[in-house]
Amino acid sequence: MRPHGIMFHHFHGQDHAPSQGSIDAATFADLIDRVGADRILSADEWLHRAENGALQDDDVCLTFDDALRCQIDVALPVMKNLGLTAFWFVHTSMLDGEYSRLEVFRQFRETCFDSLIQFYGAFEEQARNTVGCQTVSDALDQLDIGTYLSEYPFYTSADRRFRFVRNEILGEKRYTQIMDEMIELFGQSIESLAKNLWIDADQIQSLAEGGHQIGLHSHTHPVAVAELPPDRQLWEYKTNAQRLRSIIDGPPRAMAHPCNSYTPQTLEILEEIGITVGFRANMVEGNWSRLEFPREDHSNIVREMQACGSQSSPATKPATSR
Ligand SMILES: [Zn+2]
Structure with a gap:
């Protein structure tokens, strides 16, 4: 070691x-x-x-x-x-x-959805609406779930699929835009989600x-x-x-x-x-x-x-x- x-x-x-x-x-x-x-x-x-x-x-x-x-x-x-x-x-x-959107988005996931799987589903739907269903499907065909982010053994298949869509298909700018839209759709705001998160x-x-x-x-x-x-x-x-x-x-x-x-x-x-x-x-x-x-x-x-x-x-x- x-x-x-x-x-x-x-x-x-x-x-x-x-x-x-x-x-x-x-x-x-x-x-x-x-x-x-x-x-x-x-x-x-x-x-x-x-x-x-x-x-x-x-x-x-x-x-x-x-x-x-x-x-x-x-x-x-x-x-x-x-x-x-x-x-x-x-x-x-x-x-x-x-x-930092990363933490606010996490808070959104944790507080506005019953489960992570439910969030992943809603997110992918929003991604398909934004960049086109076929584009997302074609890109996901390239995903090898067994090797993608294999350095993080604790990720589930659903975690890997979400990160693939976020990192490889959308990129940071479009990911942020999609999440901001979802937060608004759920009647939340960045400020309300950010309360008491940081030192x-x-x-x-x-x-x-x-x-x-x-x-x-x-x-x-x-x-x-x-x-x-x-x-x-x-x-x-x-x-x-x-x-x-x-x-x-x-x-x-x-x-x-x-x-x-x-x-x-x-x-x-x-x-x-x-x-x-x-x-x-x-x-x-x-x-x-x-x-x-x-x-x-x-x-x-x-x-x-x-x-x-x-x-x-x-x-x-x-x-x-x-
Ligand atoms: Zn960090």
Whole structure:
């Protein structure tokens, strides 16, 4: 095993309802126990060792993506109890009232549909209405469900089909347009769905003061940074860094690639703006640089725990959202 991060997104408990892939505080504590709290380095120590090429094979760290309020409300108290710190990869547009559609769309899916399958059905219908039924059918003929996104073993066939339509047929612009139309059709708004989803500047500052590492995750959280022109990529990360610098002491040194999307040029841009350590979003083997440390999705560890019967209660909903 190589040194790696463990990647967390959604939690439930307190005011946060269970959602796809979410876990509760008890499962989070069980997961830390299974990984071994003594293997988990503080965020500062991980950063220091990573920068100096001194990480050991079994070193791990905890990482939280997307600056979600449920992470602060549910996971942070558990970490405080255990004296652990983590990396928090924070996109910043929401601090200016510009909401990452990715998270708002997830909230829409979770709150306006009885099941994910129901959402996928409604979405595909809307996609067919927009780009033409035959176009979607012809493209779907090219989908090999067994190999598409096979690096994410926890995706179901329906998850893969949805992502194929979203990523390969529509692209980000048309996907956003279709989802915005659906939200309106359901009598919702971006603002109502965005309520209480993210942490604010005070909470980011207090995390940093508590010994956590605040890192970049782009400004607006595009789903495919790799497809953006280099100047837009630079804008995403530079704006993100400047915004975080206005909140925390010192420049951010770590980052995580949103949706695991980047190019060699992205890595050059990150080096240029002073980032020393970066994280991918899966455990795929490769000859990775310091800006591409692997991360294990928490759902893979939870699944192992459930398979071993070590979990005390069925406290997770399957799969994750990305
Ligand atoms: Zn993210």
